[in-house]
Amino acid sequence: MTVVKRIVGNPLIRADDITGRNESLEVIGAFNPGVTEFNGGVLLLLRVAERVKPNDKTVGVPIASDGEIKISEFQKSDKDWDFSDSRVITQRGGKKLLTSLSRLAVARSLDGARFELTGGGIFPETEYEEYGIEDPRITKIENKYYITYSAVSSKGICAVLRVTDNFIDFESRGVILCPDNKDAAIFPEKIGGRYYILHRPSGSEFSPPEIWLAESPDLACWGNHRHLMGVRRGRWDGVRIGSSSVPIKTDKGWLVLYHGADINNRYCLGAFLLDAERPWIVTGRTDKPFLEPELPYETDGFFGNVVFACGCVRSGDTLKIYYGAADDKVCRADVGLNDIFDAMR
């Protein structure tokens, strides 16, 4: 039986803790943080979602363009568009737009529980980021931090790589995985002379969204894509899965947290284990999720019944998992490594 301890201060960060980039915008979510240890503390790169303040007659769609946010207004009476889902608007016959725009904000903490926003972060810049940037994973390799995130635009959902050593300047290495792809997480060291990445292509005619592995000589170009792990139809991870953490080196192999969604879009957290030298071999997988949306801050929010992690910090034999709850808050839950291993078949 896995024992997860949610910490007492949850939620650690809420939408209300952050102000919009300008007067016409409001922050509706602070969630799904990438995590790393940095300068003696914990650093989160959290997703901040903003939307145009609502009114009765129109829906505003914020789009990033040349470093600014442009707002397109759509009349709610326009029969050509479907406004029934608060997260997106969809045009009859195809076009889809997001009603919120996400950026990545830096928050820091010395105790791992009380966080302060630094004001910096990564903002949408390129044509691949016009609808926002989401769900970062942070991998430390030697003295640099490699950040992968999902970039959303009219070109699709891509994985983008940025590199930093100070979390102030973020050098872009461009689109590393073409659309649609999410949940890219780079391994923290080379294996057999090659870099490896977990990723999650989606939108296939023949396959649900599942976890793949690829390799690289240089972190920017990726090949030898291999299907790693599939959904389990009818179960908690039966509709889509994706890696939720950067792989963690343990004496049993590479431990990876992953999220699974069921037919009701309920997101839970599980884990799997990869062979240390041959990371294309799955050696273990939790049968049941070890973290499920149960508390009110997880079941209720912008999109309820979701726990979604993008990373964790290891402290001895404990993982401190920072996760998004209900797509609008940052929370933390701690779990012992041995409890996760025990839960694997």
Added chain:
Amino acid sequence: MTVVKRIVGNPLIRADDITGRNESLEVIGAFNPGVTEFNGGVLLLLRVAERVKPNDKTVGVPIASDGEIKISEFQKSDKDWDFSDSRVITQRGGKKLLTSLSRLAVARSLDGARFELTGGGIFPETEYEEYGIEDPRITKIENKYYITYSAVSSKGICAVLRVTDNFIDFESRGVILCPDNKDAAIFPEKIGGRYYILHRPSGSEFSPPEIWLAESPDLACWGNHRHLMGVRRGRWDGVRIGSSSVPIKTDKGWLVLYHGADINNRYCLGAFLLDAERPWIVTGRTDKPFLEPELPYETDGFFGNVVFACGCVRSGDTLKIYYGAADDKVCRADVGLNDIFDAMR
């Protein structure tokens, strides 16, 4: 006005020219050939599609597994499956299977019109190829031939790379682009020290299937993906597009044939031009298609109203385009380079 000359011998190869791999299979298509010059003649690597011989009560689905073809039978009376499209069967709630299995066969000709099948080729081998392999492009770089094709399986549609110098043995470099991706075509030389590829990701929530460019240090790993060219809604290339040839070096830049499909799934051929040194810049595009399905062998067949090329041979200022007609025959049409340039805006 572009002048295309279909040659008199069309169709050059038909399904009837090829026998099935065993008694329970029949060849229903010989089409979409990759093309190269080889040993003083023209070599085609054509897609050969086979299906289980039909009967009244069941539909057989051929699946490649461990070098053999296994046949799964589905009762036509089974309400859990939809048999209305002759190309696929679809299970209620998701699973999709192809009713035909494609492989790639080698055909050779000295005059470029009368072809002989050598009996060799590329057969589905891996787990990524269980539903077949399709639509190859052949790029000659120095003394080797790099073949990209679409591999279809329950994991999705991937781009696979194989290398040969004799068209007898084909060394695999694995999946170079993850699902869903089609129409990968490698440039025949490095530009600024990097290899380049055209490709066509599909299945995005936010974008129709369009043409992208990526770069590589080694032909196996690809990055810096850039969106290159989009559809033109409402027109002949309004629903999906993909490159149809390996880029051809001309004094005006890289010339590429491409296919476009409209809302009725009618496939036509056009062309575009890329800057010689900066292949991410589109410098020209034909307004209208220069080859459309018009003759009976193009309008009628396994899937009618389709002309679909995977390559051509250049002879002086003429391109000899080998193309699939109605998804079941190989044909040839010749066009002058200057006629294509004249048709570009």
